[in-house]
Amino acid sequence: MLKLSKLTDYAVVALVRLGQKSEVTTSPVLSRSTGIPEPTVAKVLKILATQGIVTSQRGARGGYRLAQPLEEISIAAVIQAIDGPISLTTCVDGGDCDARATCGLGGQWDMVNAAIRHALSAITLADMKNHTVTDRLGGLHVPPVPDRPEATA
Amino acid sequence: MLKLSKLTDYAVVALVRLGQKSEVTTSPVLSRSTGIPEPTVAKVLKILATQGIVTSQRGARGGYRLAQPLEEISIAAVIQAIDGPISLTTCVDGGDCDARATCGLGGQWDMVNAAIRHALSAITLADMKNHTVTDRLGGLHVPPVPDRPEATA
DNA sequence: AGGAAACAGTACTGTTCTGGTCCAATTATG
DNA sequence: CATAATTGGACCAGAACAGTACTGTTTCCT
Numbered sequence: 498m499l500k501l502s503k504l505t506d507y508a509v510v511a512l513v514r515l516g517q518k519s520e521v522t523t524s525p526v527l528s529r530s531t532g533i534p535e536p537t538v539a540k541v542l543k544i545l546a547t548q549g550i551v552t553s554q555r556g557a558r559g560g561y562r563l564a565q566p567l568e569e570i571s572i573a574a575v576i577q578a579i580d581g582p583i584s585l586t587t588c589v590d591g592g593d594c595d596a597r598a599t600c601g602l603g604g605q606w607d608m609v610n611a612a613i614r615h616a617l618s619a620i621t622l623a624d625m626k627n628h629t630v631t632d633r634l635g636g637l638h639v640p641p642v643p644d645r646p647e648a649t650a
Numbered sequence: 651m652l653k654l655s656k657l658t659d660y661a662v663v664a665l666v667r668l669g670q671k672s673e674v675t676t677s678p679v680l681s682r683s684t685g686i687p688e689p690t691v692a693k694v695l696k697i698l699a700t701q702g703i704v705t706s707q708r709g710a711r712g713g714y715r716l717a718q719p720l721e722e723i724s725i726a727a728v729i730q731a732i733d734g735p736i737s738l739t740t741c742v743d744g745g746d747c748d749a750r751a752t753c754g755l756g757g758q759w760d761m762v763n764a765a766i767r768h769a770l771s772a773i774t775l776a777d778m779k780n781h782t783v784t785d786r787l788g789g790l791h792v793p794p795v796p797d798r799p800e801a802t803a
Numbered sequence: 804a805g806g807a808a809a810c811a812g813t814a815c816t817g818t819t820c821t822g823g824t825c826c827a828a829t830t831a832t833g
Numbered sequence: 834c835a836t837a838a839t840t841g842g843a844c845c846a847g848a849a850c851a852g853t854a855c856t857g858t859t860t861c862c863t
Contacts, residue, residue, distance in 0.1 A: 498734045498820090499654050499766075503851065506738075506759075523809065536853055543811065556860020557808040572762055576652055585654045605778045606659075609725055612769040613652075620765060625758040655821060676839065689823060696841065709830025710838040 505579040507533050508541045508550075512575065513626045515551065516567040521560035541579070548578035567626065573617035583617065584610050658732040660686050661694045661703075665728065666779045668704065669720040674713035694732070701731035720779065726770035736770065737763050 510531050515522055524542055528535040542561050546553040550570065551561045563570075577583060585606055667684050668675055675683075677692040684691065695714050699706040703723065704714045716723075730736055738759055 499652075499729055499736045499738070501652050501738045525809090534852080537851080539810085540852080546810085553810060554860085555810045555858075558861055559809045559859085561810090580652050583652045585652070608777070609770070609773055612773065613766055616765040616769040617762070620762055624761065657822075678839090687823080689825090692840080693823075699840080706840060707830090708828085708840045709832095710836095711831055712829090712839045714840090 501576055502580050504537075504541055504544075505576050507531075507537060508545060508575050508579050509572070509622065509625060511538055511541055512545070512550065512563065512570065512622055513567065515561060516563050516622065516626070521554050521558075521562045523560040527561070545575075545578055550575065550578050567623040568621050570622045571618045572620045572622070572625070573614055575622070576617060583614050585613065654729055655733055657690075657694055657697075658729055660684075660690060661698060661728050661732050662725070662775065662778055664691055664694055665698070665703065665716065665723065665775055666720065668714060669716050669775065669779070674707055674711075674715045676713040680714070698728075698731055703727065703731050720776040721774050723775045724771045725773045725775070725778070726767055728775070729770060736767050738766070 510533065511527055514527060514531050522530075524539040525535055527533075527542070528538045531538065533541075542551060542553075545551045546561065549564055552564045553559070553561050573583065663684050663686065664680055667680060677695055678688055680686075680695070681688040681691045686694075695704060695706070698704045699714065702717055705717050706712070706714050726736065
């Protein structure tokens, strides 16, 4: 469905909420604050800590803190942290493309991947939290989407 | 992994190949021509026919034909035909977002979805077929994206 | 120093989805 | 009219993912 994993969604939610607190925050608190189940939010935070998106403080009175301000964290970074690298096909990294010889389009997918990565890198977590998007859309490169009139069923 | 299904990859390959033929083509022929397993390519074509990307002719001497020229078919259309709608999260269509009330970012994903759709709509199947990859990111219509100076990790 | 709180890592289970296969409906041809 | 060729739709197996639970390590508080 070209949808990212639910974990990534949770990650964004948790990160945005975490960005609104200036102190270290624990998983249970964040869970209560976001509505995400505690084990899940814990898992997400763990992964994010591994990837350096958040910093962790162990022990009692520990918790998590944003490693960078919301404005500095792109959606692409979060997606890559949770879901892994952004590459739409397996052809790219010299993968298991069995039809490479005959497929005719030698690695043109890289172009598509790059386009998506660019689009995703242009949006930060700060853009995700509630402020009106209207003003940003002008200067931002987001949705002039021409929306072709075909096969949308 | 934010990767699209292998079926979509196959679909693009089959469509590009189909665009190079001006006559109706059967699944076996297309399979032989692309290297994609016959049942798989058949299934892909079937779906594409349902979505109006290709037109089908049943019965003997039947086959498939492109409904539009390659230049008119965007990658987004193919992805939507095979993988379903391009919406990264389930939040969008009033789905099963259980944490909608608390998540804080009310449907900001639409912005991301739009960005991706836009990037994907800008690339057509004609762009996917064999022209030199060297200028793929330069002269092509891929990244008007101004690329913020941050968090591309 | 001892106990409690919180993160870190690993392993497991259930569910969803993709990928592939098989049978039925349809149409041109002889 | 019968036959063969081809698409159309439904079905089944396999893998990947989400979610959960458990154990271990670290740190603060009493």
